[in-house]
Amino acid sequence: xxxxxxxxxxxxxxxxxxxxxxxxxxxxxxxxxxxxxxxxxxxxxxxxxxxxxxxxxxxxxxxxxxxxxxxxxxxxxxxxxxxxxxxxx
Numbered sequence: 001x002x003x004x005x006x007x008x009x010x011x012x013x014x015x016x017x018x019x020x021x022x023x024x025x026x027x028x029x030x031x032x033x034x035x036x037x038x039x040x041x042x043x044x045x046x047x048x049x050x051x052x053x054x055x056x057x058x059x060x061x062x063x064x065x066x067x068x069x070x071x072x073x074x075x076x077x078x079x080x081x082x083x084x085x086x087x088x089x
Contacts, residue, residue: 024050061076072085
């Protein structure tokens with residue numbers, strides 16, 4: 001993904017609210033599956049890493065991009081992770 005594409009995705013994602021939250025249980029298989037299913041509704045998703053989580057937002061972003069096929073990290077801002085996966089059209 002080029003920097004221009006990433007900037008355009010960040011601009012689109014700005015108005016989105018976090019659709020998923022990661023807590024102290026971390027990224028379980030069920031959480032990854034749920035977020036992966038969320039990509040069926042939207043190409044861009046925001047995930048919030050709660051204060052009680054044992055992961056940092058950057059660690060969570062890397063783990064999610066590895067576990068969810070085709071997912072790419074657009075941005076990590078504070079405790080918010082923005083992910084992108086192209087539609088299967």
